[in-house]
Amino acid sequence: MHTVAVLALDGVIPFDLSAPIDTFGRARLPDGRAPYRVRVCSPAEEVSAGPFTVRAPYGLEALAEADTIVLPGTEDPALPLPPGVAEALREAAANGTRIASICVGAFLLAATGLLDGLRATTHWIAAGDLAALYPEVEVDPNVLYVDNGQFLTSAGAAAAMDMCLHMIRLDHGSAVAAHAARLSVMPLEREGGQAQFIVHARPPAPAGATMEPLLRWMEENADRDLTLDDIAARAGTSARTLNRRFREQTGTTPLQWLHRARVRRAQHLLETTGHPVERIAHQAGFGSPTAFRDRFKRVVGLSPQAYRRAFRPTTRP
Incomplete structure (x- = not known):
């Protein structure tokens, strides 16, 4: 069985945490078996998740045992990674583990250096900050997700489900992914990319501008x-x-x-x-x-x- 480890850091965004748990958890093979085992892990016994706290049943050792690691976003993704997290992620990557980030979780993945030289995405509103903080990463704010093979990144909120369904399709084919999509009441593939959700408002002219x-x-x-x-x-x-x-x-x-x-x-x-x-x-x-x-x-x-x-x-x- 394929093991998915979802890493919950302090300040984890609740939707980002629940989306991969729910999407992978809904998947079923044609014979009714569950193809994924989902584990929530954390470097701390308890972490904040906005209006509630999360007590993860697994520690960082779960990353070494996972086939896929998912990094949900956090309230302040620019904060340094907790001790041991970057090392555990790099070690997992060296062993061939697939690692995916959700929304501003791309900041966490970029902090490990694993995205250097690769194309990536995040929520469009944070794309400029990601590009400025990690100039070695080629940030594309217009897509729902980016698949580099071993490393994947997704845009905000519902794009997490798009990326998870994409991984299910890669692992078990379109029929299994389509069934998971129907249970989630969403299309297997959405038209267009993230650009359709960007508010193309006219920016204010800078102070002192004559235009x-x-x-x-x-x-x-x-x-x-x-x-x-x-x-x-x-x-x-x-x-x-x-x-x-x-x-x-x-x-x-x-x-x-x-x-x-x-x-x-x-x-x-x-x-x-x-x-x-x-x-x-x-x-x-x-x-x-x-x-x-x-x-x-x-x-x-x-x-x-x-x-x-x-x-x-x-x-x-």
């Missing part, structure tokens, strides 16, 4: 066929000077910023109206429905129709 009135005008007129010269004329400067000042104050170019503003408007329209995609493309300022679909999927990770299905509230008659 704020121009940014507001661009957002209000995003439906127009604006060119760089149009924007420069509004700013009362040359296109070259505008590009330089714009990048200094926003970190991007005027046209790239405008494309993002149009995507934000399209997201709002898809969520709040029943307008056809062709009309929304026009309302958001895209030259054609094709250009709209291409740009929207590049930024959000889903087609406009798939985004609408996922995020537009449904009403009952």
Whole structure:
């Protein structure tokens, strides 16, 4: 039987802890047998889990006996690992144990050095911090999970279940994974990646910035066929000077910023109206429905129709 060790450190996030326990625990082989033995382990007798405490029945020795180790996130993932944890994880990795992290548990895995030179993900809101703290890790904030073979990382919350189902499918095939997914009342595979959940809000202009009135005008007129010269004329400067000042104050170019503003408007329209995609493309300022679909999927990770299905509230008659 395949042993899964779930490591509970102090401040463990309850959902991150329970998701692998529940998902692997639900799995059943065609003959009804359970293919996984799940063990919760911890370096301490008792750890905090937000509103309650966890008393794990196993210590770090369980990591050496596991076939898969899962690292849930913690409230402050930037804290140093407790004594003995990094060494136990590196020793398990050297023995070929599969190690997966959930949400900001990627910080814990990265702290061991095992993710150096590898692609990884975490919750999109923490991706910048992970990349800054561990520059040797290639952080991708747009996906639900990353499988490097021996090491896996997942995004936040429900993405943990996506990754666990993926591992079940690798171990025992699609039929076993699909059955576990049905018991969890979720699809075996979800459309798109983490990018669809990122709030593409317009960031505030930095203190002392002079672009704020121009940014507001661009957002209000995003439906127009604006060119760089149009924007420069509004700013009362040359296109070259505008590009330089714009990048200094926003970190991007005027046209790239405008494309993002149009995507934000399209997201709002898809969520709040029943307008056809062709009309929304026009309302958001895209030259054609094709250009709209291409740009929207590049930024959000889903087609406009798939985004609408996922995020537009449904009403009952």
